[in-house]
Amino acid sequence: MKKDIIRKTIYSVVLAFVCIIWVLPVLAVVINSFKVNTFVKTNTFDLPTGEMNAGFSNFVKGMTFGNYPFFKSVMYSVVITVLSVGLILLFTSMAAWYIARVDNMICKIVYFLCVFSMVVPFQMVMFTLSKTADKLKLNTPFTIPIVYLGFGAGLAIFMFVGFVKSIPLELELMWVWNDYLLPYLVLDINEYRTIPIHIQYLKGSYGTVDLGATMALILLSIIPVIIFYLTCQKYIIKGVAAGAVKG
Amino acid sequence: MNKTRSKTPKESIKKHFLLFMGPVLAAFIIGFVWPFIQGIYLSFCKFRLIKDAEFIGFSNYGKAFSDASFRYSFDYTAVFAVVSLVLINVLAFTVACILTQNIKGSNLFRTVFFMPNLIGGIVLGYIWAMIFDGILSRYSTSILLETKYGFWGLIILMIWQQVGYMMIIYIAGLQAVPDDMIEAASIDGASRSQILFRITIPNVMPSITICSFLGLTNGFKLFDQNLALTGGQPFIIQSDGSAIKTTEMMALNIFNTFYGSNKSATGVAQAKAVLFFILVAGLGLLQLAYTRKREVQQ
Numbered sequence: 208m209k210k211d212i213i214r215k216t217i218y219s220v221v222l223a224f225v226c227i228i229w230v231l232p233v234l235a236v237v238i239n240s241f242k243v244n245t246f247v248k249t250n251t252f253d254l255p256t257g258e259m260n261a262g263f264s265n266f267v268k269g270m271t272f273g274n275y276p277f278f279k280s281v282m283y284s285v286v287i288t289v290l291s292v293g294l295i296l297l298f299t300s301m302a303a304w305y306i307a308r309v310d311n312m313i314c315k316i317v318y319f320l321c322v323f324s325m326v327v328p329f330q331m332v333m334f335t336l337s338k339t340a341d342k343l344k345l346n347t348p349f350t351i352p353i354v355y356l357g358f359g360a361g362l363a364i365f366m367f368v369g370f371v372k373s374i375p376l377e378l379e380l381m382w383v384w385n386d387y388l389l390p391y392l393v394l395d396i397n398e399y400r401t402i403p404i405h406i407q408y409l410k411g412s413y414g415t416v417d418l419g420a421t422m423a424l425i426l427l428s429i430i431p432v433i434i435f436y437l438t439c440q441k442y443i444i445k446g447v448a449a450g451a452v453k454g
Numbered sequence: 455m456n457k458t459r460s461k462t463p464k465e466s467i468k469k470h471f472l473l474f475m476g477p478v479l480a481a482f483i484i485g486f487v488w489p490f491i492q493g494i495y496l497s498f499c500k501f502r503l504i505k506d507a508e509f510i511g512f513s514n515y516g517k518a519f520s521d522a523s524f525r526y527s528f529d530y531t532a533v534f535a536v537v538s539l540v541l542i543n544v545l546a547f548t549v550a551c552i553l554t555q556n557i558k559g560s561n562l563f564r565t566v567f568f569m570p571n572l573i574g575g576i577v578l579g580y581i582w583a584m585i586f587d588g589i590l591s592r593y594s595t596s597i598l599l600e601t602k603y604g605f606w607g608l609i610i611l612m613i614w615q616q617v618g619y620m621m622i623i624y625i626a627g628l629q630a631v632p633d634d635m636i637e638a639a640s641i642d643g644a645s646r647s648q649i650l651f652r653i654t655i656p657n658v659m660p661s662i663t664i665c666s667f668l669g670l671t672n673g674f675k676l677f678d679q680n681l682a683l684t685g686g687q688p689f690i691i692q693s694d695g696s697a698i699k700t701t702e703m704m705a706l707n708i709f710n711t712f713y714g715s716n717k718s719a720t721g722v723a724q725a726k727a728v729l730f731f732i733l734v735a736g737l738g739l740l741q742l743a744y745t746r747k748r749e750v751q752q
Contacts, residue, residue: 220554223559226566228589232581232614234570239584251588298477303708305474308467317482324486326738328675330708331731334497334724335489338504343484357485358479364744385574388676388709405574407682410580425577432572440565443572445621448626 215436222246223330233429240265272420273409273411279428283348286391287401291355291400295379298356303367318368319454324361329388332358337392346393355383364416377443384432402428486714497724502717514725523698525705534605534703535673538612546617547552550624551654557670568618574607580585597684604701611679612740616672620665627661628654654695660745667741674734677705704730 220287223389239247241262242255250259270277306314311330336354340346345354406428409421436443467474470617487568492504501507518524524731542635552559570578586597587605598601631654639649655662680686686706710728711723 218552218555219558222563226563229614229626231565233590234586235585236581245583248591251591253583270589281733294481298481301474302478305467305471309471310532311468313471313475317479320482320487324482324490326657327486327490327731328705328727328734330677330705330727331511332489332493333484333709333727334712334720335504338626339484339489339492345484351463353481354485357483358480360482361486364478385572385577385678386574387574387576387681397529403574404677406580407576410682412623421580422584425580426576430575433569435584436569436572438566440568444564444568445620450526 233433236422236426236429239419240426242419242422244417244419247422249286261322265417265419268417269420269423269427269445272417272424273405275400275405277405277424279318280400280402281428283399284322284384284401284403285310287351287355288380290349291359291383292376292379294356294374295359299360299363300367302360302371303364306364317363320423321361321364324358325365329358333388333392336389340393348394348399351393358389359383365415377420377439377446381432382434470633472531493724494728495585496721497728500718500721502720510721514721515729516723517722518729520723520725521711522692522696523702524702524704524707525636526698527702527704529673530605530701531676533669534608538609538616539666539669539674541609541716542613542616542620542669543662545613546665547553547624547662549617550621550628551650553621554625554628556589564621566623570615571619573615573683575678576682578611578615579679582607582614583683599631599699601688604687608676608679608683611683612673612676615679616669620669623665623668624658627658631657644740663741663745667737667744671734671737675705676703677709680706685689704733 230238235251238253238255239251242250242265243261244265245261246253246255253259255261274399303315316391328440336358340351340354345351359382363379370454385403386401387407389397390403391407394404396408402424406421407426435443438445466559496504496507498509498511499507499514500510506591549563553564573581583597586603590603591594595603597607635653636649636655639653644652678700680703684701688701689699691697699707699710703738704726708723708726712725
């Protein structure tokens with residue numbers, strides 16, 4: 208019995224150590240968002256003290272970084288995510304309910320197509336989808352949720368018909384919020400940028416990259432995600448486990 | 455009487471097909487069915503826009519197969535997918551085994567390990583690019599300068615992101631293993647490794663299957679992280695003047711063929727996309743067949 212306690216304590220200590228390593232990358236973002244740009248590359252793992260300390264200037268700079276107000280990309284990300292998840296939840300739950308109840312030929316075909324769409328990688332439809340969305344004027348933050356409804360319907364209906372009710376919300380939420388490629392291809396990115404597009408644009412357009420300001424924006428963009436996770440983690444983890452069991 | 459009562463609601467629901475199914479069907483056709491069919495068709499065409507599409511048979515596929523950068527990206531992606539699959543699953547399974555032993559702080563550990571999963575791929579890529587360059591700049595090199603740094607860097611990134619997710623699946627599987635089975639075995643004098651290999655692992659086989667295929671398809675479909683961490687760099691220039699991006703995976707290769715400098719390669723890109731689809735869908739079907747078979751056996 209005593210041996211058991213020792214073993215468990217060792218496990219706890221080892222995992223605690225791994226946990227510290229696990230949060231280091233996030234800590235690195237925090238440290239460097241307060242650091243003067245030139246020191247981010249040379250002194251990545253030092254605390255922002257003395258001449259390296261940039262105070263909140265990276266955050267101030269980040270707000271208008273790349274000649275695009277950061278709050279606009281936050282707003283577009285919120286609009287697209289909320290509208291898309293709202294549409295997906297409302298319409299796919301209705302459809303799933305109908306499929307489960309009626310269960311005729313058309314429903315079987317739709318269900319099969321839903322499952323099929325889950326194994327199709329985005330690259331397969333990327334070009335044609337962006338052209339179709341353009342033609343149908345689904346290229347604004349207020350209409351792109353229809354595209355998300357279409358491309359996300361498969362998974363959501365599959366889950367709902369399988370009576371797994373806990374997954375779609377969190378999963379779809381994180382999917383739309385973090386999605387880069389679909390809005391990048393569909394939206395006019397001079398006008399409409401989501402957070403991932405904005406960050407990619409700043410870093411991707413090489414030349415003079417302000418790493419300090421980029422880290423400030425990255426920090427601002429992951430704070431809401433971490434808060435969301437800490438408040439809903441019970442449901443998120445349950446959802447992942449249930450989804451896996453359903454397969 | 456009973457029969458009509460059970461039938462009436464179904465009939466009345468049936469009438470409202472358009473109300474219940476209409477919105478999803480319309481969006482599904484716009485967002486998936488039509489682009490998919492058009493995508494298949496265009497892979498046999500020469501086009502820049504879509505209007506000017508001209509049927510040319512299989513020549514796009516021929517060009518896709520003979521494209522050295524595409525073949526390279528297939529090999530690179532396959533190796534990456536397998537290596538990341540093995541490492542992620544071994545680590546996730548180990549952590550899950552420890553966390554299901556009633557140790558102190560297991561809730562906190564679970565929370566921390568899962569956390570990176572919620573950060574988007576682009577952001578992940580830039581976080582790790584900063585970290586790797588912070589280390590490598592001391593040796594005056596960069597993650598963009600050596601293929602092996604790009605490869606292992608992406609592996610580390612994926613481990614950080616995915617171990618927590620797989621761990622959750624394994625924990626669910628491990629918790630379903632009956633305690634009395636393990637207890638009985640230990641009373642019978644089974645050693646810890648015997649219990650692990652004879653009881654625990656066979657009982658969590660379904661979770662192992664799910665995680666393996668999940669890891670494999672995740673590896674094959676990887677895009678955002680690849681784009682943000684190295685963007686395919688470094689390049690090697692071939693004898694015919696074309697460049698191979700040595701850390702470019704399949705999804706990024708297809709993207710670059712579509713939207714790269716060669717504007718007449720859209721047909722080839724679409725053909726690559728179809729091949730990519732067949733590969734990924736094939737893996738999905740394999741998984742389905744495999745899980746079905748196991749279910750029958752049990």
